[in-house]
Amino acid sequence: MKAVLGCVALLAMGIAPALAAQSSTTDEIAKYRAALQDGNPAELWEARGEGIWKAPRGPKRASLERCDLGLGPGVVKGAYARLPRYFADADRVQDLESRLVWCMTTLQGLTAAEALKNRFGNGSGARSDLEALAAYVSSESQGAKMDVPLAHPKEIEAYRIGEKLFYYRGGTHDFACATCHGEEGKRIRLQDLPDLTTPEGARAAYTTWPAYRVSQGEVRTFEWRLYDCFRQQRFPELVFGSDAAIALTVFLARNANGAPFAAPAIKR
Amino acid sequence: MGDPMKIRAALMGDETEVKVLMSHEMETGQRKDGKGQLIPAWFIQNVTVTWKDKTVLAAQWGTAVSKNPFLSFRFKGGAKGDKVTVTWVDNRGDRRTDEATIA
Numbered sequence: 236m237k238a239v240l241g242c243v244a245l246l247a248m249g250i251a252p253a254l255a256a257q258s259s260t261t262d263e264i265a266k267y268r269a270a271l272q273d274g275n276p277a278e279l280w281e282a283r284g285e286g287i288w289k290a291p292r293g294p295k296r297a298s299l300e301r302c303d304l305g306l307g308p309g310v311v312k313g314a315y316a317r318l319p320r321y322f323a324d325a326d327r328v329q330d331l332e333s334r335l336v337w338c339m340t341t342l343q344g345l346t347a348a349e350a351l352k353n354r355f356g357n358g359s360g361a362r363s364d365l366e367a368l369a370a371y372v373s374s375e376s377q378g379a380k381m382d383v384p385l386a387h388p389k390e391i392e393a394y395r396i397g398e399k400l401f402y403y404r405g406g407t408h409d410f411a412c413a414t415c416h417g418e419e420g421k422r423i424r425l426q427d428l429p430d431l432t433t434p435e436g437a438r439a440a441y442t443t444w445p446a447y448r449v450s451q452g453e454v455r456t457f458e459w460r461l462y463d464c465f466r467q468q469r470f471p472e473l474v475f476g477s478d479a480a481i482a483l484t485v486f487l488a489r490n491a492n493g494a495p496f497a498a499p500a501i502k503r
Numbered sequence: 504m505g506d507p508m509k510i511r512a513a514l515m516g517d518e519t520e521v522k523v524l525m526s527h528e529m530e531t532g533q534r535k536d537g538k539g540q541l542i543p544a545w546f547i548q549n550v551t552v553t554w555k556d557k558t559v560l561a562a563q564w565g566t567a568v569s570k571n572p573f574l575s576f577r578f579k580g581g582a583k584g585d586k587v588t589v590t591w592v593d594n595r596g597d598r599r600t601d602e603a604t605i606a
Binding site: 271273274275276278279282283359449452 | 506507509522524526528530542569570571573575
């Protein structure tokens with residue numbers, strides 16, 4: 236009996252320092268992020284994206300400056316904080332990336348395959364135009380209040396589907412987004428996971444994408460974040476710009492409404 | 504010739520604070536590609552910062568410096584409107600020069 240008690244005492248002693256170490260590690264990561272935020276390499280993507288936005292491209296030699304991101308043709312300022320939304324010309328709800336692909340195909344005459352080539356940069360030679368454009372467009376919403384509309388029937392439908400997808404359990408691991416993101420204090424290794432079911436969690440998470448991922452040397456967009464979450468859940472590949480990807484984005488972006496937009500951020 | 508650098512220079516009392524963000528792959532020469540082939544080293548080797556024809560910083564870099572490096576330092580002197588010029592040269596002999604005005 237004594238031996239058992241001893242074990243319990245040892246265990247209890249072992250747990251307390253581990254918890255303290257965990258929170259101090261989190262603090263250190265926060266410090267690391269703050270130190271990096273001042274020379275965020277995402278600025279290099281923003282500059283490249285601005286160049287791509289203004290350059291005449293495609294068979295029609297048109298720039299994206301006539302592209303309507305929801306606030307009128309060519310209006311970039313504040314546009315990202317109001318996306319995704321319903322677009323009458325496309326007759327569907329679109330997020331920034333799918334809207335950019337739409338503009339590339341309709342205004343510039345590119346094929347969808349050309350527009351989607353290198354949708355995610357590979358960390359070295361193959362750079363992504365979409366990631367650079369997303370960095371530029373989202374940077375023009377810095378400080379703007381998240382204000383995702385939920386008025387059109389298709390926007391409401393997308394929100395409902397996104398909510399369903401968020402809680403839908405499946406795949407080889409019987410996982411849902413909510414398995415990791417539906418409770419306070421969950422983490423993967425040292426990364427704290429936001430609880431996306433609370434407004435605070437959704438705001439903190441959604442307003443810091445796109446972000447420069449130090450470990451990948453690339454700016455990643457929200458489409459990439461969802462794509463990689465699906466991969467980590469062992470779900471089928473989330474198709475870029477699909478209704479499912481956009482629906483989840485609507486659900487999370489809408490839940491972040493009211494928060495000041497703060498991306499492009501920097502992440503581990 | 505690489506992509507443009509982002510340079511900020513600000514007067515802080517009698518010192519000038521310079522912050523430079525460079526666009527560079529900074530390959531260490533130790534990574535392998537998808538086919539198992541070694542990716543050759545490719546990194547910025549020399550960085551020079553000049554102000555009024557005077558070198559205020561000269562650095563020799565190696566492969567331990569991160570991709571898309573960020574450099575921040577201060578030097579004594581400088582006045583609003585002065586130009587600060589930054590040049591890097593990599594191990595392939597490629598170079599890039601950009602300048603900024605002290606604000």
